Amino acid sequence: MEDKYKESIKAGIIGCIMGFIMSFLINLFLIPLPTSEIVNAMNNGISGILSGFMGGFMGMLMYFLVKKKA
Numbered sequence: 001m002e003d004k005y006k007e008s009i010k011a012g013i014i015g016c017i018m019g020f021i022m023s024f025l026i027n028l029f030l031i032p033l034p035t036s037e038i039v040n041a042m043n044n045g046i047s048g049i050l051s052g053f054m055g056g057f058m059g060m061l062m063y064f065l066v067k068k069k070a
Contacts, residue, residue, distance in 0.1 A: 015058040018055055019054050020055075026051070
């Protein structure tokens with residue numbers, strides 16, 4: 001039972017790192033510098049949605065791969 005928690009935490013951390021990298025790359029290359037506070041908030045929302053999806057997807061993928069090995 002304890003191994004399941006360790007593996008899910010490890011998968012979550014990997015997903016978090018992947019989400020961070022995705023958000024960083026989106027903000028660096030795709031989204032232009034904001035001209036106002038509203039544009040800045042929308043840019044943060046867009047990168048948050050994409051990085052959250054990427055983080056969740058990668059975390060789930062890593063969990064299923066670890067679960068399949070066991």
